[in-house]
Amino acid sequence: AQTVTQSQPEMSVQEAETVTLSCTYDTSESDYYLFWYKQPPSRQMILVIRQEAYKQQNATENRFSVNFQKAAKSFSLKISDSQLGDAAMYFCAYRSATSGNTPLVFGKGTRLSVIA
Amino acid sequence: EAGVAQSPRYKIIEKRQSVAFWCNPISGHATLYWYQQILGQGPKLLIQFQNNGVVDDSQLPKDRFSAERLKGVDSTLKIQPAKLEDSAVYLCASSVGIWLPQETQYFGPGTRLLVL
Numbered sequence: 521a522q523t524v525t526q527s528q529p530e531m532s533v534q535e536a537e538t539v540t541l542s543c544t545y546d547t548s549e550s551d552y553y554l555f556w557y558k559q560p561p562s563r564q565m566i567l568v569i570r571q572e573a574y575k576q577q578n579a580t581e582n583r584f585s586v587n588f589q590k591a592a593k594s595f596s597l598k599i600s601d602s603q604l605g606d607a608a609m610y611f612c613a614y615r616s617a618t619s620g621n622t623p624l625v626f627g628k629g630t631r632l633s634v635i636a
Numbered sequence: 637e638a639g640v641a642q643s644p645r646y647k648i649i650e651k652r653q654s655v656a657f658w659c660n661p662i663s664g665h666a667t668l669y670w671y672q673q674i675l676g677q678g679p680k681l682l683i684q685f686q687n688n689g690v691v692d693d694s695q696l697p698k699d700r701f702s703a704e705r706l707k708g709v710d711s712t713l714k715i716q717p718a719k720l721e722d723s724a725v726y727l728c729a730s731s732v733g734i735w736l737p738q739e740t741q742y743f744g745p746g747t748r749l750l751v752l
Contacts, residue, residue: 565743615737621686
């Protein structure tokens with residue numbers, strides 16, 4: 521079974537600075553998707569960024585980018601120019617690409633605080 | 637576009653009582669998910685529907701949990717009887733397509749359940 525590990529329960533960053541959240545995963549599959557979801561205190565989880573395993577290019581969405589290292593099974597999230605609104609729980613998630621009925625497997629999350 | 641709606645937002649019950657949660661997905665979304673998020677952990681998939689059929693309920697404790705999605709739209713999740721360890725946030729999510737593992741899942745605000 522696939523597992524996702526987020527080794528940093530909590531992180532903090534100064535406003536306007538850059539922070540990197542770590543994620544590692546374990547799988548024997550070669551085709552899969554990786555996601556970062558953000559869960560603000562209001563609890564509505566939203567997708568931040570998605571990476572397809574067969575694409576070597578790292579995904580980028582505005583201030584959010586990933587460092588995807590397939591051989592190392594590592595998928596870190598970099599937030600540049602951090603804003604107060606970035607404060608939230610961040611979850612790394614894995615999903616097999618074999619079909620659409622495989623579950624999203626989440627890590628335990630990293631709580632990010634942004635200091636003004 | 638209206639998001640995923642859930643009710644109630646909070647529920648407190650005694651152990652051995654019954655409880656039901658309701659979810660209304662985004663209009664037109666074929667796939668609906670129920671997740672359980674225990675404090676300090678990432679969400680865990682309980683059940684996935686595609687239209688009104690179940691495609692994955694392997695992690696649903698079927699001796700006490702049940703779910704249905706009549707007419708392929710709204711869904712209810714029931715716990716009967718509840719145990720202390722059922723205290724968690726129950727998240728509903730939906731996605732547009734079928735058989736697409738890269739699909740974005742849109743989450744509702746969740747129902748926070750406390751079992752005393």
